[in-house]
Amino acid sequence: MKQIVFGFLFFTSLVSFSQKLKKNDKLVIAAIQQHVQFLADDKLEGRRTGTNGEKLASEYIINQFKTNGLQPRGDKGTYIQEFEVNDGKTINPSTHLLINTEELKCEKDFFPMVYSACTSVEATVTPALQESNSPWFYDVKELMEENKNNPHFDLPAALYEKAGTLMKQGATALFVYNSTSTDDGIKYNKKDKSAALNIPVLYITNEARKKIMPDESSTYDIKIKVDISEKKRWGHNVVGFIDNGAATTVVLGAHYDHLGYGEDGNSRNTGTPAIHNGADDNASGTAALLELSKLIPGSKLKSNNYLFIAFSGEELGLYGSKHFTDNPTVDLKKVNYMVNMDMVGRLNDSSKITVGGYGTSPYWGELFSFVKDKNLTVKFDSSGTGPSDHTSFYRKDIPVLFFFTGTHSDYHKPSDDADKINYMGEFNVVKYIYKVIEETNTRGKLAFTKTREQQMVRSSFTVSLGIMPDYTYAGSGVRVDGVSEGKLAQRLGIKPGDVITQLGDIKFTDVTSYMQALGKFKKGDSSKVKLKRGTRELEFDVIF
Numbered sequence: 001m002k003q004i005v006f007g008f009l010f011f012t013s014l015v016s017f018s019q020k021l022k023k024n025d026k027l028v029i030a031a032i033q034q035h036v037q038f039l040a041d042d043k044l045e046g047r048r049t050g051t052n053g054e055k056l057a058s059e060y061i062i063n064q065f066k067t068n069g070l071q072p073r074g075d076k077g078t079y080i081q082e083f084e085v086n087d088g089k090t091i092n093p094s095t096h097l098l099i100n101t102e103e104l105k106c107e108k109d110f111f112p113m114v115y116s117a118c119t120s121v122e123a124t125v126t127p128a129l130q131e132s133n134s135p136w137f138y139d140v141k142e143l144m145e146e147n148k149n150n151p152h153f154d155l156p157a158a159l160y161e162k163a164g165t166l167m168k169q170g171a172t173a174l175f176v177y178n179s180t181s182t183d184d185g186i187k188y189n190k191k192d193k194s195a196a197l198n199i200p201v202l203y204i205t206n207e208a209r210k211k212i213m214p215d216e217s218s219t220y221d222i223k224i225k226v227d228i229s230e231k232k233r234w235g236h237n238v239v240g241f242i243d244n245g246a247a248t249t250v251v252l253g254a255h256y257d258h259l260g261y262g263e264d265g266n267s268r269n270t271g272t273p274a275i276h277n278g279a280d281d282n283a284s285g286t287a288a289l290l291e292l293s294k295l296i297p298g299s300k301l302k303s304n305n306y307l308f309i310a311f312s313g314e315e316l317g318l319y320g321s322k323h324f325t326d327n328p329t330v331d332l333k334k335v336n337y338m339v340n341m342d343m344v345g346r347l348n349d350s351s352k353i354t355v356g357g358y359g360t361s362p363y364w365g366e367l368f369s370f371v372k373d374k375n376l377t378v379k380f381d382s383s384g385t386g387p388s389d390h391t392s393f394y395r396k397d398i399p400v401l402f403f404f405t406g407t408h409s410d411y412h413k414p415s416d417d418a419d420k421i422n423y424m425g426e427f428n429v430v431k432y433i434y435k436v437i438e439e440t441n442t443r444g445k446l447a448f449t450k451t452r453e454q455q456m457v458r459s460s461f462t463v464s465l466g467i468m469p470d471y472t473y474a475g476s477g478v479r480v481d482g483v484s485e486g487k488l489a490q491r492l493g494i495k496p497g498d499v500i501t502q503l504g505d506i507k508f509t510d511v512t513s514y515m516q517a518l519g520k521f522k523k524g525d526s527s528k529v530k531l532k533r534g535t536r537e538l539e540f541d542v543i544f
């Protein structure tokens with residue numbers, strides 16, 4: 001509290017110099033600061049989807065929605081809309097490996113491959129003999145040697161094939177090791193959806209192998225137990241509604257989830273794991289959403305209903321907004337347009353803000369010709385897609401606007417803290433968005449126009465098919481969510497809903513391994529794309 005009063009006084013002194021503020025404006029600034037400080041507090045531990053931090057944040061948002069008189073519009077008359085996050089397969093603690101009397105450490109000395117059978121095996125084995133009906137040892141050196149001149153070689157996929165073959169030849173378990181000093185890149189890939197084999201397959205480090213089984217012609221007693229299971233967690237959208245009895249509804253959205261301690265591999269932190277407070281990403285957008293949910297109910301803006309959604313699961317791949325647009329709690333055909341606010345708290349000295357989605361309705365051009373704010377320098381981006389939640393609504397042919405004050409050096413790092421937020425700048429952004437909503441009040445339903453598709457992720461590859469992957473797809477392969485106008489996929493006739501499974505001889509099971517496969521091709525390379533369309537398998541010749 002003390003801090004807020006001091007912050008408030010500090011701001012009043014600061015702003016009175018540059019910008020005349022009405023009393024209410026100062027309250028809005030103080031409230032934005034209060035929201036950001038609460039959401040970005042260490043207590044919420046970075047608001048990772050499915051955690052207690054997410055829960056504390058959702059309760060805060062619900063209280064704000066209630067105070068502002070919004071009706072619940074989630075599941076079963078609540079404010080919450082729950083959705084499942086498939087977290088892949090996790091190794092459970094009962095997994096163990098005992099050689100003679102030595103207990104090896106899971107995920108240090110060894111780990112089961114994700115496609116390992118979940119079973120127990122006890123045996124006495126002489127590694128050098130590779131006797132039938134006993135555990136075998138396989139050195140990946142062989143595969144690496146055989147394929148050292150193949151730039152497209154995919155060792156994890158080849159190893160999976162090999163394990164299947166050795167299983168058929170009589171191995172009752174398989175130990176994989178690498179006697180060379182070359183990194184084989186073999187890791188436990190929780191998202192790998194390869195079908196499970198019938199035998200345990202364990203990767204054992206060369207150090208552990210040499211220490212525990214120095215002599216291959218000796219005999220060892222082995223006890224293996226593998227226990228791997230699907231890990232699921234639940235994300236929670238928070239949904240509030242202002243019903244003006246209007247024919248159309250405007251959706252206002254912002255994601256409130258963030259990275260936690262960086263467990264999901266989407267952090268840019270190179271130091272020890274730490275709380276990613278996510279003040280700008282996206283406590284700032286959530287604060288803007290909360291202040292608009294306070295300003296709009298009491299306003300004259302009655303020609304639309306207003307749906308406020310605080311999304312979760314955005315950092316995992318737009319899970320929350322995708323779930324909402326696939327399971328809407330209002331008729332999407334009656335949604336007039338969607339406004340997304342993601343990172344609106346770091347307006348820099350040039351006061352530059354990017355407004356995306358400019359091309360998603362012919363009306364936006366007209367509107368922004370007269371809706372201006374002297375405190376903001378606006379850069380427009382025509383695309384209806386991008387790395388945030390408006391993309392899910394654009395995919396449903398709904399006009400969108402995306403407000404973003406730009407990336408910065410604290411992006412996706414623990415240092416994205418509340419004391420770096422430009423609260424005055426964010427206040428101006430909120431005012432600007434309010435003006436946009438005000439102007440559309442008498443406009444009726446806006447027309448939708450398709451736009452170019454923006455790259456979703458910064459890519460390290462030089463060629464692309466021009467597809468938008470569906471990050472929430474739980475099956476094996478990459479499900480196509482959208483195809484870019486005039487790009488390779490469109491020319492080949494690849495369609496949304498197709499599941500791409502192979503490029504050349506590289507099979508992949510998820511978006512990450514697809515990106516890795518793409519990285520193996522360069523401009524001018526010719527190859528084949530394999531995909532599933534429903535039950536049919538299709539193949540296309542491509543020249544990148």
Ligand SMILES: [Zn+2]
Pocket residue numbers: 255281282314342343388
């Ligand atoms: Zn974000």
